[in-house]
Amino acid sequence: MKQTPIRFAAIGLNHGHIYGQVNLLLRAGAELTAFYAKEPDLAAEFAAKYPQAKQAGSEEELLEDETLQMIVTAGIPCERASLAVRAMQHGKDVMSDKPGCTSFEQLAELRRVQAETGRIFSICFSERFENRATVQAGELVKSGAIGRVVQTIGMGPHQIRLNTRPNWFFRKAQYGGILTDIASHQVDQFLFFTGSTQAEVVSSQVANYKFPQYPELEDFGDIMLRGNGGTGxxxxxxxxxxxxxxxxxxxxxxxGTEGYIELRKYADIAGRSGGDHLFLVDQKGTRYIDCQNVHLPYGERLIDDMLNRTDTAMPQAHCFLATELALQAETRASRLGNLS
Known part of the structure; x- marks a missing residue:
């Protein structure tokens, strides 16, 4: 007997990551039935992309829809936690864009409601889940290809494209800071590849070196981490x-103790075209692995977790720990450059 597909809706379309989130669920067999956005331009773009989805008149209409099992969101970062809490209280699982929240108070509420309701709160760390080279690296590490992992070095440079950014992008209270936001990807990968279940922020710093016209924008940041499985x-x-x-x-x-892996996720500068490049160095030699055909399992595992109430796509404790460490790094960071 064929399983009835998971039905989901999108609320909050403020970051373009919403399209990746929706697409990974569609690939896994879920059904997008509806969406809501208060911004007419964002709603129109989404409706054109997904004509099968009905535009709702309010968030409440979708939260109260008992035929929906999941809400996905890429709203303004500071608004994601509140939506996720309400969705879980309405009996729905949640997939959020990163960051899943922007304050310790929001994180505490997410933890409390998730524990009370037993719903899934998952953050789509796309730089791991939606990057084929990173997925392949996970399989290699699991197989022992480089021995015990002792350190990760994660680089997350981004193109700013100022003319495409909405006002909230430049307001720290809304985007959360550079370490809360984009560095959460690298924190997630540090925990995953070192197998750390406990960790601390050794040091962190943020700066505004290039864009003094946007005094709340942090354009540089770094973190040193120490976990019970390695350092980062x-x-x-x-x-x-x-x-x-x-x-x-x-x-x-x-x-690792027996070798190392380097990923060039989106570009191999002055080298091979495209992305998903993996280089493996072990006791036998140096090998290049093209990962363009590697399967991406996150969406399927998440749906399976929803159906069976399991914890395989990303352990809930891992999700919250990655978020907590990014918040700690942001809060404790030394402030450099044009930041006061």
Whole structure:
């Protein structure tokens, strides 16, 4: 007997990541039935992309719809936690864009409501879940290809494209800071690849070196982490030049006791075209692995978790710990450059 598909709706379309979130669920067999956005331009764009989805008149209409099992959101970062809490209280699982929240108070409420309701709160860390080279690296590490992982070095440079950014992008109270926001990807990968279930922020710093006209924008940040499975260094920035040809030269180095893996996720500068490049160095030699055909399992695992109330796509404790560490790094960061 064929399983009835998971039905989901999108609320909050403020970041373009919503399209990746929706698409990964559609690939996994879920059914997009409705959406809501208070911004007419964002709603029109989404409706054109997904004509099968009905436009709702309010958030409440979708939260109260008992035929929906999941809400996905890429709203303004500071508004995501409140929506997720209400969705879980209405019996729905949630997939949020990163960051899932922007304050410790929001994180505490998410933890409390998730524990009370037993619903799933998942953050779509797309730089791991939706990058084929990173998925392949996970399989190699699991197989012992580089021995015990002792450190990760994650680089998350981004292209700023100022003329495309909405006002909230420049307001720290709304976007949360560069470490809360984009560095959460690298924190997630540090925990995953080192197998750390406990960790602390050793040091962190943020700066505004290039854009003094936007005093609340942080355009550079880095973090040092120490976990019970290894250590990590993270650097993120908004300096990627237009000449690269893609939005960022994201890289990850995974150091093991018997070798290392380097990922060039979106570009191999002056080398191979496209993305998803993986380089493996072990005791036998150096190998390049093209990952363009690697399967992306996050969406399927998340739906399976929803159906069976399991915890396989991303353990709930991992989701909250990655968020907590990013918030701690942001809160404790030394402030450099044009930041006071």
């Amino acid at each position: 260094y993270i650097r993120v920035d908004w300096y990627t030049p237009d000449g690269l040809g893609t939005w960022g030269d994201g890289r990850l180095t995974i150091l």
